[in-house]
Amino acid sequence: MALRNMRVWRYLEEVARVGSVRQAAERLHLTPSALLRRIQDVESDLGAALFERTSSGVQLTAAGEIFIAWIKNHNAELRRVYSQIEALSGLRRGEIRIAVSQAVARSFLLEEMRAFRAQHPLVKMTVDVCDHATAMRQLLAYEADLILVFRPPHAAELQPLMSIGQGLVAVMAHDHPLATKPRLRLRDCLMYDLALPNADHAGRQLIDQVLAGGSLQPKPVIESNAFDLLVDMVRGTDIISFQVDIGAALWRQDPGLCVRALEEADGAYGPLVLGQLKGRTLPLPAARFGEQLARRLDERRSLPMDELAAHAQRQTKVRESEDVD
Incomplete structure (x- = not known):
């Protein structure tokens, strides 16, 4: 019965997600009337309305909230069963869903994804690159198996698998006036125009937290949720941007850029956390990938900065050779 009803459950989830029967029908390649009949069939079986009309579409009723939560939980359990069945013949197929901060997406995570797929190509x-609050919401809604984010919101439901400390670094043009200093104070950076992530991002929230109550305030000339755009803005200018240390690996190898750590006295420091939903048994692929990420993060924690930089340079050369091939 569960397998036969999965399609209808997906229909209900889509309506709940977009808040419109018409828009959901378009995405599902159904007519609105056909989708509405499916909803009414389920409501008849349950003896309760799942949706109510609003001025902008539809929204879940209390009964609908309960039923959609049950669907998400049931789907997660079904994915785990599929994973166990596949495990009988080894880790060959399956899906891994992970929500990550931009800081780790193009460097650390990309490298680990390539390594994992080399062993398990099917x-x-x-991967959803998003801010830490969105990642947590996806984890709680069973839309992500794992999260890897900087300074995740506190939640009793989060089970950390590995956490390593990360400090903020300043990213600037190679000939910036501050590039001659080995480490910087945040107040020195505030004397220049800044390219900052928007308020949804943990790095920006950390900067605002450190500066709260002080006389100096940041002067952003650009705010964006795209870190690559922010760094491109600093090239050939006196603008400074910021990133967590692990996210600056590629930029350390860019001859046009300079990366400098902030002094520990500024307190611009926080945890990078790999986690899953507490009490949930992950599908085998996600569990194995989580174990791999945890090992690699633990290894990074014990490496000195010069070895991390050398490692990043080696990975850049590998990617360049792959592009040529």
Whole structure:
């Protein structure tokens, strides 16, 4: 019965997600009337309305909230069963869904995804690059198996698998006046125009937290949720941007850029956390990938900065050779 009803459950989830029967029908390649009949069939079976009309579409009723939560939980359990069945013949197929901060997406995570797929090429990976609050919401809604984010919001439901400390670094043009200093104070950076992530991002929140109550305030000339755009803005200018240390690996190898750590006295420091939903048994592919990420993060924690920089340079050369091939 569960397998036969999965399609209808997906229909209900889509309506709940977009808040419109018409828009959901378009995405599902159904007519609105056909989708509405499916909803009414389920409501008849349950003896309760799942949606109520609003001025902008539809929204879940209290009964609908309960039923959609049950669907998400049931789907997660079904994915785990599929994973166990596949495990009988080894880790060959399956899906890994992970929500990550931009800081780790193009450097650390990309490298680990390539390593994992080299061993398990049929495993599908779904990666959502987002802010830490969105990642947590996805984890709680069973839309992500794992999260890897900087300074995640506190939640009793989060089970950390590995956490390593990360400090903020300043990113600037190679000939910036501050590039001659080995480490910087945040107040020195505030004397220049800044390219900052928007308020949704943990790095920006950390900067605002450190500066709260002080006389100096940041002067952003650009704010964006795209870190690559922010760093491109600093090239050939006196603008400064910021990133967590692990996210600056590629930029350390860019001859046009300079990366400098901030002094520990500024307190611009926080945890990078790999986690899953507490009490949930992950599908085998996600569990194995989580174990791999935890090992690599633990290894990074014990490496000195010069070895991390050398490692990043080696990985850049590998990627360049792959592009040529």
